[in-house]
Amino acid sequence: MNLITKHPLYKTRLALPVPNICPFCNHDIVPSVQNESHYFQDNVALMYLSLFCPACKNAWVNKYDLSWGEPQLVSANKRFKRPEEITSNIVKVSPVGTETLTQALQAEQDGYDQLVGIGIRKAIEFLLKDFYSFKLPDDSSKIKRMYLGDLINTYITDKDLYTLAKATTWLANDETHYVRKHTDKDLQTLKRFTKGLLKNIEYQIALLDARDFLNH
Ligand SMILES: [Zn+2]
Secondary structure, X not given: OEEEEEOOOOOOEEEEEOOOEOXXXXXXXXXXXXXXXXXXXXXXXXXXXXXXXXXXXXXXXXXXXXXXXXXXXXXXXXXXXXXXXXXHHHHHHOHHHHHHHHHHHHHHHXXXXXXXXXXXXXXXXXXXXXXXXXXXXXXXXXXXXXXXXXXXXHHOOOHHHHHHHHHHHHHHHHHHOOOOOOOOOOXXXXXXXXXXXXXXXXXXXXXXXXXXXXXX
C-alpha cells in the first residue's frame, strides 16, 4: 500500500510504499506514521518514516530515496518477509508460533544458523498446540500443558498432518541436541517439512471453516 504525504521540499504529493504486514508480529495492518524526517544535501534526497504497528505496538523506520523522481524504498527494516505459507489464517490461530518461525527464518538470513533449528522447534510446538486448542477449545488448557510428542500421538488423527508433525519434531529436536541422530537431514529438509506442516494446518483450518459453513 502507499502512504500519501507531501514532499518535504517541494510540497508536492508523494506516495511512499509502506508494508501492510507488520515485520514484527506478521499481522495484516495499516501502519501509522509516528514521525517523518528528511535529509537533503547536494544531490542526495532522503526521507525517513517511523512506522508503528497498532497490533503489537512495535515501531521501525523506512528509508526512501527521493533523488530520482519516484520515491524508492532503499532500506526498510531488513526483516524477513513473511513467507507465503504463513497465511493470515495461521497468524490468527498462532500469533506466537508464526512470529517465532519468522524470527527463526530471519536468523538464518542474518547468518545465525545455529539458532534456526531451535527456533523452528519452538514454533512447531506453538503452532500445533494453538491449532489443536483452536480446534478443540474444551481441551485447550490440557493441550497447552502436554508434551509435544504426547500431543502428536493423542490428538493428531489426520495421517498427513501426523507424518509432518512427527518428521518436523524429530528433525527440530535433533537441532537442539549435542549429538545429532539425523546427520543426513539438514536444516533445509527441516524447513521443507515445516513448510508442508504449515500448508496442512492451513488446509485443516479451511476444512473446519467449511464444516462450520455447511452446518449453519
Ligand atoms: Zn505488529
